[in-house]
Amino acid sequence: MKKYTYTEKKDTRSGFGAGLLEAGKKNKEVVALCADLIGSLKMDAFKNEFPDRFFQVGIAEANMMGIAAGMTIGGKIPFTGTFANFSTGRVYDQIRQSIAYSNKNVKICASHAGLTLGEDGATHQILEDIGLMKMLPGMTVINPCDYNQTKAATMAIAEYEGPVYLRFGRPSVPVFTDPDQKFEIGKAWMVNEGTDVSIIATGHLVWKAIEAAEKLAEMGINAEVINIHTIKPLDEKAILDSVAKTGCVVTAEEHNRLGGLGDSVAQVLARNNPAPQEYVAVDDSFGESGTPDQLMEKYGLESGDIIKAAQKAINRKTGK
Amino acid sequence: MTPDLNKLEGIATQVRRDIVRMVHGSQSGHPGGSLGCADFFVALYFQVMKHNSDFQMNGKNEDLFFLSNGHISPVWYSVLARSGYFEVEELATFRKLNTRLQGHPTTHEHLPGIRIASGSLGQGLSVAIGAAITKKLNNDPNLVYTLHGDGELQEGQIWEAAMYAPHNKVDNLISTIDVNGQQIDGSTENVLSLGNLRAKWEAFGWDVLEMNGNDMQDVLRVLELAKSKTGKGKPILILMQTVMGNGIDFMMHSHKWHGIAPNDEQLAAALLQLKDTKEDY
Numbered sequence: 001m002k003k004y005t006y007t008e009k010k011d012t013r014s015g016f017g018a019g020l021l022e023a024g025k026k027n028k029e030v031v032a033l034c035a036d037l038i039g040s041l042k043m044d045a046f047k048n049e050f051p052d053r054f055f056q057v058g059i060a061e062a063n064m065m066g067i068a069a070g071m072t073i074g075g076k077i078p079f080t081g082t083f084a085n086f087s088t089g090r091v092y093d094q095i096r097q098s099i100a101y102s103n104k105n106v107k108i109c110a111s112h113a114g115l116t117l118g119e120d121g122a123t124h125q126i127l128e129d130i131g132l133m134k135m136l137p138g139m140t141v142i143n144p145c146d147y148n149q150t151k152a153a154t155m156a157i158a159e160y161e162g163p164v165y166l167r168f169g170r171p172s173v174p175v176f177t178d179p180d181q182k183f184e185i186g187k188a189w190m191v192n193e194g195t196d197v198s199i200i201a202t203g204h205l206v207w208k209a210i211e212a213a214e215k216l217a218e219m220g221i222n223a224e225v226i227n228i229h230t231i232k233p234l235d236e237k238a239i240l241d242s243v244a245k246t247g248c249v250v251t252a253e254e255h256n257r258l259g260g261l262g263d264s265v266a267q268v269l270a271r272n273n274p275a276p277q278e279y280v281a282v283d284d285s286f287g288e289s290g291t292p293d294q295l296m297e298k299y300g301l302e303s304g305d306i307i308k309a310a311q312k313a314i315n316r317k318t319g320k
Numbered sequence: 321m322t323p324d325l326n327k328l329e330g331i332a333t334q335v336r337r338d339i340v341r342m343v344h345g346s347q348s349g350h351p352g353g354s355l356g357c358a359d360f361f362v363a364l365y366f367q368v369m370k371h372n373s374d375f376q377m378n379g380k381n382e383d384l385f386f387l388s389n390g391h392i393s394p395v396w397y398s399v400l401a402r403s404g405y406f407e408v409e410e411l412a413t414f415r416k417l418n419t420r421l422q423g424h425p426t427t428h429e430h431l432p433g434i435r436i437a438s439g440s441l442g443q444g445l446s447v448a449i450g451a452a453i454t455k456k457l458n459n460d461p462n463l464v465y466t467l468h469g470d471g472e473l474q475e476g477q478i479w480e481a482a483m484y485a486p487h488n489k490v491d492n493l494i495s496t497i498d499v500n501g502q503q504i505d506g507s508t509e510n511v512l513s514l515g516n517l518r519a520k521w522e523a524f525g526w527d528v529l530e531m532n533g534n535d536m537q538d539v540l541r542v543l544e545l546a547k548s549k550t551g552k553g554k555p556i557l558i559l560m561q562t563v564m565g566n567g568i569d570f571m572m573h574s575h576k577w578h579g580i581a582p583n584d585e586q587l588a589a590a591l592l593q594l595k596d597t598k599e600d601y
Contacts, residue, residue: 058480058484060480060484062476066446066449067447067450068450069450070450073451074455093440094446094477097439097440098446098447101428101437102428
């Protein structure tokens with residue numbers, strides 16, 4: 001079992017900011033738009049380096065999505081920045097018609113996703129965004145797990161042609177992936193191989209899955225951990241290969257149980273190789289105010305919840 | 321090039337024939353607004369715009385047009401075909417299964433001339449602003465044109481975009497509102513009054529012009545005037561007065577022909593009022 005450690009914690013949104021700057025240096029067609037949240041999205045560095053390629057649109061997200069779609073006509077690669085809620089639910093029809101259906105090369109970059117936005121409460125804590133975005137034909141949906149992976153993902157989507165939803169967050173979380181990693185869209189990352197249960201996690205839950213696997217190992221359970229940073233297109237082969245070996249699965253995500261990674265995995269299994277699956281996800285509920293840690297605990301998204309889910313999945317597999 | 325009024329008016333008549341025949345052919349679609357805007361479209365594509373019928377999505381080094389009120393697709397499809405983007409025979413496939421001429425315009429089926437899907441209202445102005453900004457970034461001196469329905473101005477996104485363009489001096493943009501005073505459920509006055517449109521757009525910072533959209537000479541004059549006002553720090557807005565259903569007497573002055581198709585007798589009666597000028601498809 002590989003041992004993962006970290007020396008610092010950083011927010012994934014800062015990984016986005018760093019990646020955006022690098023993408024801008026690499027390709028002059030990269031432009032950025034923001035709806036009055038430059039600091040929150042960590043877009044300052046890009047704005048300062050490329051003031052002529054940065055567009056402040058004000059508190060007008062619908063207009064921002066439309067402008068971004070239009071900017072692709074003539075070859076620009078627009079990155080939009082606002083909170084996940086205002087990047088998806090608020091502008092769903094603009095994304096659907098002007099970006100997804102029109103197949104425009106827009107990168108919808110969404111911070112403060114999920115419960116870990118914290119004290120602002122449920123109005124800002126979207127838990128439905130993965131579902132909304134993955135249902136759009138042609139949309140790529142990415143939810144990286146730490147600062148380094150978010151930076152790498154941001155640079156990778158600049159080189160990919162087509163609409164992308166990139167989801168990241170506000171809290172500082174362990175930085176444990178390789179700073180020089182190559183990000184492959186649609187390719188699952190095998191974090192740890194195991195034989196008893198597959199823990200398939202995305203975003204902030206990947207580190208919690210690693211913690212859970214370590215504790216499970218102490219209990220004699222050999223868990224496989226897979227990081228699905230790309231929810232669509234989903235690496236179905238990685239999932240099927242893993243479950244063929246382990247026979248049961250836990251999915252873990254900071255999202256509503258309905259419509260998230262878990263549902264995508266369940267569909268792959270149902271169509272190919274049905275297996276017991278337990279969900280670590282928000283149980284069809286809105287969030288509320290609180291610190292990120294308090295909320296993750298209250299809504300059942302901690303490593304302890306993954307451990308319990310793994311035990312349950314194994315019991316179901318073995319008929320206990 | 322000095323415009324040949326007779327020729328342009330002749331094309332507009334043929335476009336009106338195409339519109340009613342297309343809508344009759346599929347027994348669905350939106351003839352009213354399409355007929356009202358026929359003169360505007362013909363002026364744009366046959367006289368005013370610099371454009372290339374050898375279609376490139378990127379639209380570099382040419383003027384661009386965006387139709388925001390996508391439901392008047394029949395007039396756009398007819399003008400695109402008649403100006404060489406695709407064969408006029410394809411107009412017969414309008415709204416039929418497997419057609420590139422979808423009910424509302426889309427890039428999805430790769431129809432030449434279309435650069436964005438529209439139909440869900442209120443989105444085209446934002447898109448056009450984006451395209452206009454890209455032209456500036458690319459040092460492309462050409463212009464971006466849009467068309468919107470007046471009922472469409474009830475959508476909030478229009479006003480987000482209306483605020484953005486003057487603030488950011490998007491002055492390579494000429495937007496036109498089809499002021500026919502009608503929407504599906506009745507007159508705009510009764511459904512949700514638009515108030516003083518000139519005052520509203522001027523207050524937002526646009527350079528506002530007015531034209532009679534069913535007088536080819538006035539359409540040409542005002543569009544040329546609008547062009548002369550670009551590059552001066554303000555976006556241009558044209559309030560275009562039209563009559564919904566223009567050209568066919570029994571379809572005029574009513575919202576009833578917004579979105580219904582003529583039957584066989586109505587089609588025959590309509591075509592009697594429109595001389596075949598360039599041969600039907």
